[in-house]
Amino acid sequence: MGLNILIVDDSPIMRSMIKRILNLSGLDIGEMRFAGNGDEGLTVMHAHWLDLVIADLNMPVMDGFEMISRMRGDEVLRNIPVIVVSTEGSGTKIEKLRGMGVTGIVHKPFSPEEILKAVNEVVYEAANES
Amino acid sequence: MKAENLTHTLEATASSVLGEAAFAMVDGPSDWDEPPQLLPAKDMIAARLQFQGPFTGSMFLAAPVTLAHELAANMLGLELDDPEATLRRGDAVGELLNMICGNLLPLIAGNAPEFSIGAPATVDCAAARDMAGAHPEDLRAIVTLIVEDEPVEAALFLDDFPPEAATLP
Numbered sequence: 001m002g003l004n005i006l007i008v009d010d011s012p013i014m015r016s017m018i019k020r021i022l023n024l025s026g027l028d029i030g031e032m033r034f035a036g037n038g039d040e041g042l043t044v045m046h047a048h049w050l051d052l053v054i055a056d057l058n059m060p061v062m063d064g065f066e067m068i069s070r071m072r073g074d075e076v077l078r079n080i081p082v083i084v085v086s087t088e089g090s091g092t093k094i095e096k097l098r099g100m101g102v103t104g105i106v107h108k109p110f111s112p113e114e115i116l117k118a119v120n121e122v123v124y125e126a127a128n129e130s
Numbered sequence: 131m132k133a134e135n136l137t138h139t140l141e142a143t144a145s146s147v148l149g150e151a152a153f154a155m156v157d158g159p160s161d162w163d164e165p166p167q168l169l170p171a172k173d174m175i176a177a178r179l180q181f182q183g184p185f186t187g188s189m190f191l192a193a194p195v196t197l198a199h200e201l202a203a204n205m206l207g208l209e210l211d212d213p214e215a216t217l218r219r220g221d222a223v224g225e226l227l228n229m230i231c232g233n234l235l236p237l238i239a240g241n242a243p244e245f246s247i248g249a250p251a252t253v254d255c256a257a258a259r260d261m262a263g264a265h266p267e268d269l270r271a272i273v274t275l276i277v278e279d280e281p282v283e284a285a286l287f288l289d290d291f292p293p294e295a296a297t298l299p
Binding site: 013014024058086089 | 147150151202205206207214218221222224225228229231232233235236241242243244245246247248249
């Protein structure tokens with residue numbers, strides 16, 4: 001069964017870029033869903049089964065940190081693996097993400113290979129844990 | 131920090147992002163024989179964003195409409211005649227600006243400080259150019275790059291920039 005993936009980014013072009021990379025990757029993709037901020041992302045997460053969330057950090061309404069924090073506090077959502085794709089280079093923020101259990105961190109601009117490497121690692125990690 | 135170092139860092143960062151994210155060929159000032167002629171504002175798509183942190187400021191990026199279309203197509207892997215490239219050209223300029231800013235600030239201030247980078251917004255290019263003229267004291271770096279043979283403008287404005295915040299010489 002294919003991976004059900006949610007892409008959370010306020011930039012439509014970034015959502016389209018990641019979608020295209022995943023579609024061309026050869027990965028077994030199930031449903032791909034999209035949200036423009038963390039709040040919309042949480043709504044999608046509660047409505048659909050997801051195997052992976054790929055999220056930006058800087059977003060209006062609810063940023064990526066808040067979204068991940070709420071996921072970790074939610075019994076249903078806490079185990080969904082998250083990859084962060086962001087321009088953020090601050091060591092403090094990277095540490096904060098690691099502390100929230102985010103292992104996949106991809107820095108913009110990225111190559112398709114970097115996204116795929118992160119997806120493979122995070123999904124493999126999650127499969128090993130379950 | 132010396133102004134020329136800031137300008138050079140902006141030039142290098144913008145060139146790198148445009149090359150990596152949009153697969154564009156970029157020539158900077160060191161490659162020119164003479165400065166390129168800027169296009170009329172009406173032929174440009176411009177984006178601006180604000181940031182806050184150890185120092186606050188804003189950035190501006192403007193690209194000719196035709197180039198913005200090409201950048202959007204490159205970023206999305208589309209043919210140039212794909213209507214989605216037309217739809218996404220403003221967003222492409224905004225996202226490239228976001229990446230330039232996100233990569234530039236740690237080069238100026240180091241990796242430790244946290245910045246909050248606002249969402250890029252498409253703005254009127256003439257107004258953005260006027261801002262540079264109206265607030266010369268805040269304009270810390272401005273560069274024109276030749277991207278795929280067309281001029282792209284990038285500028286960095288800093289409202290309150292304590293010299294001790296800089297890690298660059």
